[in-house]
Amino acid sequence: MKNRVRGPVLALACLIAGSATASAGIIPDPASSDIPNVVVSPEGLLEYRVTIRSSTNTPLDGVMVLVKFNAAADGILCWCAGETHPEIMATTNPAGEAVFFIRGGGCVDPAALGSIPAEVFADGIKMAEVGIVSPDAVDAAGLFPTSGWNPGGNCVVGLSDATFHTGAISAGTSAFCSDMDSDGIVALADAVLLTAPIADGESCIQ
Numbered sequence: 001m002k003n004r005v006r007g008p009v010l011a012l013a014c015l016i017a018g019s020a021t022a023s024a025g026i027i028p029d030p031a032s033s034d035i036p037n038v039v040v041s042p043e044g045l046l047e048y049r050v051t052i053r054s055s056t057n058t059p060l061d062g063v064m065v066l067v068k069f070n071a072a073a074d075g076i077l078c079w080c081a082g083e084t085h086p087e088i089m090a091t092t093n094p095a096g097e098a099v100f101f102i103r104g105g106g107c108v109d110p111a112a113l114g115s116i117p118a119e120v121f122a123d124g125i126k127m128a129e130v131g132i133v134s135p136d137a138v139d140a141a142g143l144f145p146t147s148g149w150n151p152g153g154n155c156v157v158g159l160s161d162a163t164f165h166t167g168a169i170s171a172g173t174s175a176f177c178s179d180m181d182s183d184g185i186v187a188l189a190d191a192v193l194l195t196a197p198i199a200d201g202e203s204c205i206q
């Protein structure tokens with residue numbers, strides 16, 4: 001009797017072990033993935049790139065990534081005409097990367113907003129709650145979206161943005177709105193990312 005039961009039990013054990021291993025290898029894992037703050041720019045010059053990995057640190061191909069702007073942030077951002085929002089989707093490549101070129105403007109610091117500006121999901125699994133950065137951080141008067149800015153019908157990387165970012169970069173502060181690569185500091189890498197949008201004076205009609 002024992003011998004007759006052993007076969008099916010072993011087979012079942014192997015099935016369970018096999019499915020557990022497969023799951024660990026294909027499910028997006030927040031702790032192993034890279035989800036920086038969302039980047040928006042008026043002509044989509046700057047990319048927003050997330051990298052989705054499993055708990056075994058394996059990049060996941062073909063994962064549907066959703067960036068969801070929450071109502072409070074969606075309502076105060078400067079959106080270029082024709083840009084999809086508040087939900088934008090892209091699929092990961094074999095390197096696990098989903099790349100977005102989101103056309104809009106406005107910096108939304110979670111601390112200034114008082115709520116979560118945006119969330120990122122991978123195959124329906126919540127990866128992160130993030131803020132929003134942009135070379136178009138402020139309006140012509142130097143106001144942020146969270147301090148009642150008025151883009152005036154155009155998302156523009158203008159003199160006020162150049163002044164704002166230059167100040168943060170030269171001071172080497174941890175200013176949220178100039179930390180374009182989300183590494184927690186404002187440094188040369190951020191200046192490099194900001195150079196083209198500022199030099200080009202990126203803009204779009206709202």
Ligand SMILES: [Ca+2]
Pocket residue numbers: 105136137138139140155156157158160161
């Ligand atoms: Ca601006």
Ligand SMILES: [Ca+2]
Pocket residue numbers: 178179180181182183184185186187189190
């Ligand atoms: Ca940085």
